[in-house]
Amino acid sequence: MRTRIYIVDDHALVRRGLAALISAESDMEVCGQAEDAATAINDVMKLRPDLVIVDISLKGNSGIELIKSIKAFDSNIQAIVVSMHDESIYALRVLKAGARAYVMKQEVTEKVLEAVRRIRKGHLYVSDNVASQMLNRLTGGGVPEDGSLVSGLSDRELEIASLIGNGVPTREIAARLHISIKTVETHRAHIKSKLNLRNATQLVQFCVRWVDENNAAATKAPASV
Incomplete structure (x- = not known):
């Protein structure tokens, strides 16, 4: 039987590239796709795919929150994250969420099909760097610091920091994430505390710089789908 795969990415070209890659394989098929988390969760509940390929950055809730929702609905649906974001910050988070x-x-053409087949056989698929982090955690060594204070933020705080860095105002963050403005402000306060920032100006400056650094790193090796 073919592995039925659902694709979630907010870039149409990426979705088309992944769909073409998957459709060329005799043991896989694309059963649907979406650009945002809300559409995806509704479709997944109807279509019940074997596997979902998810980007972290989506319209509305993040890919991490989407994976949590999918696993809560049906723990048998497997998930792969395909992302341009720094794996040293995000990989362990998405694995913890259920991916x-x-x-x-930038490695998707060479590795995503192998990742699908590996996890369908019951294995994880991560880079050597992430595997080393996992081994360190299991042996009591903790996760090596990547030099970034954001590693101490929760998933939701990291999501809000990213939105702040992209210039999204508090009211719009609340609307996108379907939470209250007061809740956003609470998260902002926690982020400032964890990052040792004194005020809102320093918070915005830090988040903008962090987002810019991530974007610069991602553009060094463009996606190959």
């Missing part, structure tokens, strides 16, 4: 693989977008 079974993390593939950088």
Whole structure:
């Protein structure tokens, strides 16, 4: 039987590239796709795919929150994250959320099909760097610091920091994430505390710089789908 795969990415070209890659395989098929988390969760509940390929950055809720929702609905649906974001920050987070693989977008052509087949056999699929982090955690060594204070933020705080860094105002963040403005402000306060920032100006400056650094790193190796 073919593995039925659902694709979630907010870039149409990426979705088409992944769909073409998957459709060329005799043991896989694309059963649907979406650009946002709300559409995806509704479709997944109807279509019940074997596996979902998810980007972290989506319209509305993040890919991490989408994976949590999918696993809560049906723990048998497997998930692969394909993202341009730094794996040292995000890979362990998505595995904890329930994903079974993390593939950088610039490596997707070479690795996503292998990742699908590996996790369908019951294995994880991560880079050597992430595997080393996991081994360190299991042996009591903790996760090596990547030099970034954001590693101490929760998933929701990291999501809000990213939105702040992209210039999204508090009211719009609340609307996108379907939470209250007061809740956003609470998260902002926690982020400032964890990052040792004194005020809102320093918070915005930090988040903008962090987002810019991530974007610069991602553009060094463009996605190959």
